[in-house]
Amino acid sequence: MKRSISLLLVLFLLLVWSELAAQDRAKNVILFLGDAGGIPTLNAASIYGYSKPHQLFVQKMPHIGLSETSSVSQWVTDSAAGMTAIVTGHKTHNGVISQSDAAVRRLKDGAPLKTILEYAEERGLSTGVVSNSSAASATPAACYAHVNDRRKEGEIFAQILEPRFGDGIDFVLGAGHQRILEEMRKLGLDPEVAIKGKGYTFAKSLQAVPSDSRRVVVLFDSGNFDLGAATQRAIDVLSRNPKGFFLMVESDLHTDNIVQGLERAVAFDRIIQQTAQRMKSDTLILFTADHSYDLRIHAGKKNEPLLSAPEKATATNDQDSIRFANVRRDDDHTGEEVIVAAQGPGAERVRGFLANTEVFHIMMSAVGWK
Ligand SMILES: [Zn+2]
Numbered sequence: 001m002k003r004s005i006s007l008l009l010v011l012f013l014l015l016v017w018s019e020l021a022a023q024d025r026a027k028n029v030i031l032f033l034g035d036a037g038g039i040p041t042l043n044a045a046s047i048y049g050y051s052k053p054h055q056l057f058v059q060k061m062p063h064i065g066l067s068e069t070s071s072v073s074q075w076v077t078d079s080a081a082g083m084t085a086i087v088t089g090h091k092t093h094n095g096v097i098s099q100s101d102a103a104v105r106r107l108k109d110g111a112p113l114k115t116i117l118e119y120a121e122e123r124g125l126s127t128g129v130v131s132n133s134s135a136a137s138a139t140p141a142a143c144y145a146h147v148n149d150r151r152k153e154g155e156i157f158a159q160i161l162e163p164r165f166g167d168g169i170d171f172v173l174g175a176g177h178q179r180i181l182e183e184m185r186k187l188g189l190d191p192e193v194a195i196k197g198k199g200y201t202f203a204k205s206l207q208a209v210p211s212d213s214r215r216v217v218v219l220f221d222s223g224n225f226d227l228g229a230a231t232q233r234a235i236d237v238l239s240r241n242p243k244g245f246f247l248m249v250e251s252d253l254h255t256d257n258i259v260q261g262l263e264r265a266v267a268f269d270r271i272i273q274q275t276a277q278r279m280k281s282d283t284l285i286l287f288t289a290d291h292s293y294d295l296r297i298h299a300g301k302k303n304e305p306l307l308s309a310p311e312k313a314t315a316t317n318d319q320d321s322i323r324f325a326n327v328r329r330d331d332d333h334t335g336e337e338v339i340v341a342a343q344g345p346g347a348e349r350v351r352g353f354l355a356n357t358e359v360f361h362i363m364m365s366a367v368g369w370k
Contacts, residue, residue: 026284026345026366027244029116030235032058032272033086035079035139037253037265038292038338044255044327045265047297048306056266057273058287061341063350067359068337069291072101075335080150082290082356083142087248088113089360095150097141103148112146112164116363117246121166123369126214126241128169128234131250132223132264134176136183139250139290144169154183157191160217161198168198170215171234171247177204177219206233213237227251228271235278244282244367255295256331258324259307276343284346284366288359289338293329300326 034041046055054060071081072091081094088098090113095105103110117127129140136145136153145159157180160169184191195202201213206229209216216237218230231249238245251268255261276285300306306326321330340359342350346366364370 024345025368027282028239028279029120029246029284029363029367030275030279030286031086031116031246031248031363032268032275032285032287033083033139033248033250034253034265034268034287034289035133035250036255036261036291036293036333037251037268037289038295038334038336040295040297041253041255041261041265041289041293042339044295044297044306045262045269047300048262049266051302051305056269057276058269058339058341061276061285061287061343061347063342063347065340065350066337066353067288067340067356068353069289069356070335076333077291077335077356078150078333079138079290080142083139084113085356086288086290086359087115087117087143089357089364091357096148097138097150097156098143098146099148106149106151109146109148114165115143116360117143117169117248118163118165119364119369120244120246120367121163121168123243124166124241125243126170126238126245127166128171128238128245128247129174129250130171130227130230130234130247131174131252132225132227133174133250133252134179135172135174135217135219136176136180137174140172140174140248143248144172152183153180154185154187154189158184158187158189158194161194171237172200172216173206173218173220173230173234175220175223175225177221180219206230209233214240223252227267228274231271231275232278235275253289253293255293255329258295258322258327258329261295262307279344281344284342284344284363286340286342286347286350286359286363288340288356290356292334292336292338294332294334295327295329297326298323298328 071077078094096103099110136157138150141156145156200217
């Protein structure tokens with residue numbers, strides 16, 4: 001009798017322990033990727049949007065670290081190598097999408113690097129990417145495809161139809177409608193037939209997607225759609241899976257057009273805040289950038305708008321450099337650290353200076369997969 005009571009007690013304690021351990025784990029992971037959204041852009045976006053520093057939600061998240069962004073061979077990364085590091089934990093060469101550094105851009109494949117999205121598919125979670133760049137461009141592509149050159153957009157998108165794990169990505173939404181379809185046709189595919197043949201609702205707008213669709217491909221002509229509505233819709237679809245989901249949302253924050261870049265940065269930050277308010281404590285929410293960008297506030301008075309006279313912007317001798325009254329930019333990526341900001345289970349590992357590859361390991365251990 002005594003023995004069976006103590007056995008029951010041990011079983012009960014084990015149950016409590018495993019329940020507590022599970023509560024510490026993230027069920028869902030949402031990765032917000034500000035493409036080229038480095039510290040200078042966040043700094044300028046807060047001042048542009050709110051006339052004060054540190055007003056962005058991502059600047060107030062509970063856990064913040066600084067990620068270096070180099071690729072395997074260069075100090076300054078492009079989006080392909082930058083995102084590969086974040087979603088696979090391995091650095092590769094610029095231009096290469098989720099293949100090992102044995103790849104030679106355009107010429108030779110490297111080994112496919114398994115992505116966090118593929119780990120999620122393998123375990124039966126739902127997965128998605130949302131982007132206001134092309135849905136086949138480097139950042140979303142690095143989540144679901146493996147190619148030796150980011151320009152191979154037809155090949156990239158066709159890999160959605162031949163997943164390596166699970167039933168493949170469930171929710172794909174982005175720009176690039178015309179080019180993706182053209183590039184797929186060049187490979188001898190009928191995109192419409194091929195995409196629908198894999199069970200996807202294929203549409204050009206969110207309104208055209210039936211509310212009960214579980215697998216969705218939406219391709220817009222341009223990136224100027226409501227990214228917030230798209231993000232919430234992706235969560236609606238993916239969160240039906242009781243096992244959880246992985247979602248990557250990208251906003252293109254390159255400030256080659258300064259006004260557009262800063263407005264997008266402010267808008268993206270609001271989307272992250274809305275999402276953080278919506279999701280329960282079982283979701284790891286991260287914001288980071290694949291690389292920084294050469295934008296700087298070089299002057300300005302605190303009681304005046306940051307971009308007081310954008311119409312007076314004049315190019316300097318270097319055609320790629322633009323100097324506004326208070327802000328200048330050089331049309332290039334830069335090599336300094338970007339922030340990683342996080343909340344939810346596993347977010348406490350985001351601190352100090354870290355490598356971009358560490359973001360992958362932080363996500364993997366948050367969901368308990370390593
Ligand atoms: Zn980028």
